[in-house]
Amino acid sequence: MTESTAHSENQPTEGGLKHRHLLGLEGYSAGEIHLILETARQFRDVLDRPIRRVPTLRGITVVNLFFEPSTRTRISFELAEKRLSADTVNFTASGSSVSKGETLKDTAQNIEAMKIDMVVLRHVSAGAPHFLTRCVDAVVINAGDGAHEHPTQALLDMLTISDHLGSLEGRNISIIGDILHSRVARSNIHGLLAVGANVTICGPNPLLPRHLEEMSPNGRVRVTHRLDEALEGADVAMALRIQMERQGRNLFPSTREYHEQYGIRLEHLDRYPDLLVMHPGPVNRGVELASEVVDHERAVILNQVTNGVAVRMAVLYLLSGSRVAE
Amino acid sequence: MEANDIIKAQLLDARDLERTLHRMARQLVEMFAPDEDGAGRFGLIGMQTRGVYLARRLQRIMSEVDGIDVPLGVLDVTMYRDDFRMRMKQPVVRETKIDFDVDGRHLVLVDDVLYTGRTVRAGLDALTDLGRPASVHFLVIVDRGHRELPIKADFVGRKVPTLPGEEVRVRVQELDGKEGVWLVDHPNTEGNNA
Numbered sequence: 001m002t003e004s005t006a007h008s009e010n011q012p013t014e015g016g017l018k019h020r021h022l023l024g025l026e027g028y029s030a031g032e033i034h035l036i037l038e039t040a041r042q043f044r045d046v047l048d049r050p051i052r053r054v055p056t057l058r059g060i061t062v063v064n065l066f067f068e069p070s071t072r073t074r075i076s077f078e079l080a081e082k083r084l085s086a087d088t089v090n091f092t093a094s095g096s097s098v099s100k101g102e103t104l105k106d107t108a109q110n111i112e113a114m115k116i117d118m119v120v121l122r123h124v125s126a127g128a129p130h131f132l133t134r135c136v137d138a139v140v141i142n143a144g145d146g147a148h149e150h151p152t153q154a155l156l157d158m159l160t161i162s163d164h165l166g167s168l169e170g171r172n173i174s175i176i177g178d179i180l181h182s183r184v185a186r187s188n189i190h191g192l193l194a195v196g197a198n199v200t201i202c203g204p205n206p207l208l209p210r211h212l213e214e215m216s217p218n219g220r221v222r223v224t225h226r227l228d229e230a231l232e233g234a235d236v237a238m239a240l241r242i243q244m245e246r247q248g249r250n251l252f253p254s255t256r257e258y259h260e261q262y263g264i265r266l267e268h269l270d271r272y273p274d275l276l277v278m279h280p281g282p283v284n285r286g287v288e289l290a291s292e293v294v295d296h297e298r299a300v301i302l303n304q305v306t307n308g309v310a311v312r313m314a315v316l317y318l319l320s321g322s323r324v325a326e
Numbered sequence: 327m328e329a330n331d332i333i334k335a336q337l338l339d340a341r342d343l344e345r346t347l348h349r350m351a352r353q354l355v356e357m358f359a360p361d362e363d364g365a366g367r368f369g370l371i372g373m374q375t376r377g378v379y380l381a382r383r384l385q386r387i388m389s390e391v392d393g394i395d396v397p398l399g400v401l402d403v404t405m406y407r408d409d410f411r412m413r414m415k416q417p418v419v420r421e422t423k424i425d426f427d428v429d430g431r432h433l434v435l436v437d438d439v440l441y442t443g444r445t446v447r448a449g450l451d452a453l454t455d456l457g458r459p460a461s462v463h464f465l466v467i468v469d470r471g472h473r474e475l476p477i478k479a480d481f482v483g484r485k486v487p488t489l490p491g492e493e494v495r496v497r498v499q500e501l502d503g504k505e506g507v508w509l510v511d512h513p514n515t516e517g518n519n520a
Contacts (some may be wrong), residue, residue: 016415035418042402051455054405258460314419317405321416 010169010195012038017318023129023141024149025191033195036314037159043317044310046083056084060320062118066143067093067104070122072281072305073143073153076201077120080312089116104128112136118320121145126183139319147181152315153272153280154187156308158195160300161236164276169196174230176262177240177288178207178251184280185240193220202230203262206251224310229264231272238278239264239288255287265290269298274306327495332511337468337494340505346483347380349457351387352467353481357463358432361394367430367460374402374420379493379498380467381436393510399424401435406448428457434481438496440466443477468507470494 013031023031044055052298062081066074074090079086091111102110109123112120118139121129133140144150162168173192179185179201192199200222201208208223224230226308231237242258263286264277276301283292285291293299327333335410338346338505360368362484370383378400402420437451446464453462465481470488486494492514499505 012418014418039419042421043405045422046405049456054455055451056405317419318416 007064010034010167016321020319021129021139022112022134022151022287022315022319023133023142025151025154025187025194026149027192027239028151028191030195033155033158033191036155036311036318037162039314039318040155040159040307040310043083043313044307046313047306047309053083053085055085056317057081057084057320059087060084060117061087061089061115062090062120062316063091063116063138064120064143065091065107065111066122066173067128067272068122068124068144070144072308073122073150076305076308077141077143080309080316083309084313084316086118086316088116095283104131106306108132108135112138118316127309141315141319146183148183149187149190150183150280151187151191152312153184154191155315156304157184157188157238157278157280158191158309159307160278160304161197161276163303164293164300165235169190172200172233173197173236173238174200174202175235175238175240176202176227176230176264178210178242179203179240180207181243181315184238189221189237198222200224200230202227204252204258227264227268231264231268231275234272234275236276236278237268237281238280241280241282242284243248244284244289255284259287259290263288263290264293266292266296269296278304281305327497327508327510328512330512333508334492334511335509336506337509338507340499343483343506344383346467347383347395348387348391350481350483351384351391351397354384354465355388355392355394358434360388360396361390361392363464367423367432368396369426369428369431369433370396370398371401371424371435371449371453372398373435373445374400375403376496377435377437378500379500380438380496384465385434392495397426399426399428399447400490401452403445403452404450406451408444408448412433419428422452424433424456424504428453429457430458430460432461432463433459434463434465436465438467439494440464440469440479440482441472441494443473443475447475467496468494 010030012035017032064077094237116138120141121132122143122145123145126148129140129142142149142151165171175185189199202224277293279301283289283294285294358368368384370381372378381398384395388394388396400421400423402422404417404419463480466479467483469479469482469485493510495508495510497504497506
């Protein structure tokens, strides 16, 4: 179609995604990210209709391979698949052949032998989704791999931000907490930088990555250890979950002390009256966020959850076309 | 036109298209009498992309000539298409926006070209998911034949017998910067007019 569109970098790309899989947002262009977000907005409307299901992925089989405990991401993907009328199979590590010692490759090849079109993979090891693409023909979507990436979480974060602020370009996003172990932070940094947002990361020194320059080759990530510096001028404060299971490794003194130094409290919302607060969940109330902040009208945590289903529908839809490409 | 299009004939110029739309607006008013019971039981549904612009024209004509404001919704059927397994890249999902209740209403689907009938089939599925209209009628500017489903239009601008490899291009000023209907040769077409 000869549509007269003024093309800029921050327009959805035409002709679909250039990628066959979603392993991470590293390498995804601004145009591709905007295409996913724009498509997600259309699918989100479906969620408000009397019949919240469309036949788009009828005949497509998706397997949800979760080698790591997950409730909300798994439910969100499952719901997205059902809303699109895909056939879904769930496979979780506990109570499966994984506990009998089967390798990822064997599991994947067995599943593929059952004629699967797409795999959604959550795994403790960084790089597992990439490895999977070399074992199977199916389209692979990363639902979180180790401390590497969690691309659909970052996409739903970006959708939520652009819903509230109207745009992403030039916005100031501060990510606060355990950046070092966070795949959510990593995906957000890649995605936000691609669309032209400014990223600040903030946390205690042991929780900040050593080699930040490798993560952001164009060096647009600002680093600070002081919460007030991170919040000053920020449009969005994205608090990350302190992973209690990592406690005891002495990365910071105590959760109480963490809250005093890095927890977002009501006083911060008073001081920065336009600040939006986000959190990928589940929230440790009184640690990353004061309980009153979680329930505050400027905390958009539940919008993030709704957007999660819409973004995953968009990703499943856009990548399902690449299935026939090879 | 599109890349590789070779124009064979202009079927309608801007004035012809305007007259066709005026005639069709008259037919709609005659059949549905939206002026009598208010526009409360009538609605136009423009199918993305050019059907939306054509439906807006019909809406404007009915407003100017008859003084009736009829509601207009926008329908994108991408999520309901049946050529899923045949495509390499997914088409862009465009907006669906119907701000009125379709239940109990007489709806007229508006599209530019009727070809295989698969697009309007998808449109019927989409409408059914949104509610239960009293009736659904179908209006097209050009019926080019070659149906693959038992579907026909209720209001037709012009019937144009076409050959395989030919395409019909409806162009509107607002979107394309020119206005009219053309018959073109399009080698290796994927058939985006349905």
